[in-house]
Amino acid sequence: MNQPAQIQPASHASYRTTEVPVRGGTLHTALWGPEDASAPTILAVHGVTASHKAWPKLAEALPDVRIIAPDLRGRGRSNALPAPYGMPSHAEDLAAVLAALSTGPVVVVGHSMGAFVSVVLANQYPERVRSLVLVDGGLPLQVPEELSDDQIVAAVLGPAAERLNATFPNREAYRSYWKQHPAFSADWSPAVEEYVDYDLTGEEPVLRPATRFQAMADDTAELRRGPSLLKALDELAVQTVVLRAPRGLLDEPAGLYAPGYLDTWAEKLPALEVREVPDVNHYTIIMGGAGAAAVADTVREALAVR
Numbered sequence: 560m561n562q563p564a565q566i567q568p569a570s571h572a573s574y575r576t577t578e579v580p581v582r583g584g585t586l587h588t589a590l591w592g593p594e595d596a597s598a599p600t601i602l603a604v605h606g607v608t609a610s611h612k613a614w615p616k617l618a619e620a621l622p623d624v625r626i627i628a629p630d631l632r633g634r635g636r637s638n639a640l641p642a643p644y645g646m647p648s649h650a651e652d653l654a655a656v657l658a659a660l661s662t663g664p665v666v667v668v669g670h671s672m673g674a675f676v677s678v679v680l681a682n683q684y685p686e687r688v689r690s691l692v693l694v695d696g697g698l699p700l701q702v703p704e705e706l707s708d709d710q711i712v713a714a715v716l717g718p719a720a721e722r723l724n725a726t727f728p729n730r731e732a733y734r735s736y737w738k739q740h741p742a743f744s745a746d747w748s749p750a751v752e753e754y755v756d757y758d759l760t761g762e763e764p765v766l767r768p769a770t771r772f773q774a775m776a777d778d779t780a781e782l783r784r785g786p787s788l789l790k791a792l793d794e795l796a797v798q799t800v801v802l803r804a805p806r807g808l809l810d811e812p813a814g815l816y817a818p819g820y821l822d823t824w825a826e827k828l829p830a831l832e833v834r835e836v837p838d839v840n841h842y843t844i845i846m847g848g849a850g851a852a853a854v855a856d857t858v859r860e861a862l863a864v865r
Contacts, residue, residue, distance in 0.1 A: 574618070579629070579659045581652045587611075587636035588656055591618035592625040596662050599862050602653065603628040604680075606671030606696070607778055608719050608770045610635030612754040613670065616846055620855035624862070627660050629653065631676070633774025635757070644777040646679040646787045654684040661687075666861045668854065670694040670845050671815075675782055678799075682791035690861045691799040694854055695815055695841050698792070698801065698824050700783045708780035715779060719808065723772045728764040730756055741810040742842040751846055792828065798864065800857050801825075801833045804850070806840035815841055 573592050578585035589611040592598065603626050605613045611628040612635075618626050630637040632652055633644055653676065657665065666689050669677030674696030681688040691697070702714050712720050727733040737755045738747055759766045781788060801821055807814050821833040836844055836853040844850035 577660070579656045581632070581640065581655050583641040584639060586629050586632065586640070586652050586656060588627060588629040588660070590625065590627055590660070592622065596625070596660070598625045599623070600625040600627065600661050601666045601668055601858055601862070602657060604653065604667065604669040604673030604676050605631065605634070606673055607716070607775050608634070608723065608768065609671070610754070610757055610769065612757045613845055615750045615753070616848060616851035617854055620851050621858060624858070627656060629656050631673070633771040635769050638760070638769045638771055642773065642777070644774045646676055646778070646781050646785055647683065649676040650680040650683050653680050654687055657687045664689040666690050666692065666858060668692040668694065668858060669697060671696040671841065672778055672782065675788055678791045678795070679787045681797050682794055685796065688797055690797050690864065692854065692857050692861055693799060693801045695802065695804040695844055698816070698821060699788065701817060701820060702783050708776065711783055712776050712779045715782070716775070716808070720775065723768050723770055723775060727759070727766045729766065730759060733759055733766060742808065742840050746843050746847050754846065795828050795830050797830060798861070799831045800861065801831060802844065802854060802857060803833060803835045804839045804841050804844040805835060805837065808841045810840045
């Protein structure tokens with residue numbers, strides 16, 4: 560499983576991709592930054608219906624940092640990998656990626672669901688993780704205990720979940736869908752367009768988002784009461800910074816986490832520090848210029864700490 564990966568360079572900047580062997584196939588993985596594996600390195604873990612294409616803005620802000628960013632199992636060009644999904648399964652995949660592509664423990668940056676995966680990775684494979692930067696995720700979601708798994712998906716993701724069962728006749732139709740999305744309507748960029756284009760699979764006139772619905776559903780159910788997450792938080796042993804977006808998935812003022820909620824976790828977990836990134840929503844905290852710059856500043860701090 561840990562045989563050397565063959566990296567295929569892309570045609571622009573420092574971006575290149577590789578395939579890393581994991582259970583059931585290979586995990587499609589991108590890299591930005593220096594070729595030298597001994598350079599400062601981070602692992603970037605995307606959200607529940609996203610892909611590695613969520614990270615170009617961070618790569619622009621950290622040109623001297625080597626960024627390893629896989630498509631998680633069931634997403635992007637890793638969407639053919641089989642179940643089971645869930646945080647331990649993703650952690651196992653990421654440990655394989657780090658074994659293949661890094662020379663030692665790294666700073667792990669996780670966004671949304673990727674932050675939850677990152678917490679479990681640090682718990683189950685502590686030798687692979689120096690510290691954590693959790694971007695609007697990683698702490699149990701604020702949903703009522705009595706909700707079923709399907710109700711949790713609907714409550715947390717709403718239209719994002721519905722999108723996975725939709726089809727689109729062409730790429731422009733999918734771009735139009737996203738251009739009208741409240742999170743991006745005022746913050747559209749070439750990086751967002753590339754993210755959107757990459758997300759499609761199939762052939763016209765039946766194009767579909769790449770994320771498998773079952774992968775999304777299985778993973779989202781764990782974000783409130785997954786035992787691996789609760790154990791990992793109870794045993795949190797690495798320095799961890801949580802960056803909160805004040806606005807939510809639809810740019811709504813409530814945010815994914817209510818004001819003050821994350822602070823209650825910081826009071827319980829000595830290794831945890833909470834910061835707020837102003838004027839961003841759940842997406843633009845990593846895919847907008849100002850949000851990516853704030854994340855980059857936190858990453859540089861984490862890399863400087865030994």
